[in-house]
Amino acid sequence: MGYLIKAVSSSKNFRAFAVECKEVVETVRKLQGLSPVASAALGRALAGVALLSGDLKIGKVLLQINGGGPLGEILAEGNWEGYLRGTVRNPEVYLKPENKKLPVGKAVGKKGYISVVKDLGLKEVYQSSTQLVSGEIAEDLAYYLTVSEQIPSAVSLGVLVDTDGSILAAGGFLIQKLPEASEEEVQNLEEKIKKLPYITQLLSQGYTPEKILAEIFEDIRILEKRPLTYQCACNLERVKGMLIALGKKELEDILKEGKSLEVICNFCREIYLIDIKTIEDLLNFIKKR
């Protein structure tokens, strides 16, 4: 099981989040048969959404990345309890490493958007997006946070994939400037972050989230530690709700085929068998509305 930490610098001028989520990424890789570059891209998105979820007291946050590259749309969701799930449209896309690195930016593409949807269980959900900068995800997320949420942020995300495709390391950190931080403090911090080894290198050397933040800050106070697990929120009721949302015509067409329906969850590959009687009931429900 991985975990997330939330922390604040002793000067209270920066806040920081860090995650280790190797097991989460390995779980999704096995569930969805992800190629190495798909593991790296979705793994970074999952680490990113885990960092964003660090602030939630309730509800969930969804990260949507659509850069027009061969992987197609990437979705990653995290909630306040540390449950993560994610999916990528084309999990089997294979791209050769370039300079010994998986070409995530190329696989994701950069002609498109990164969107964040926050659902805090209120009437309205909060949604905002910015254009992709590189498709490498960490840079895109930092740009989104700095521009759209107007909190100057540094983000680092990394997934290390073994030659057999299994996940050796996954995680990342997010540092955000608080209003009291001076220009000088920001510059010092930027220098420190620049001098850090790659995040995958730190994680594969066994650096914990606490130890990673200690590399950046001389003195930091951990406010919270939260376990992270891959868990899907799908269930039969939600599948029925989705079928209702398809509408009358679609359900009538399904009935005409006269066969029960197999619905597979994109996130966890759970199979839901919907028999004819259930489809008839859903259709009657729509007609009565």
Ligand SMILES: [Zn+2]
């Ligand atoms: Zn599911």
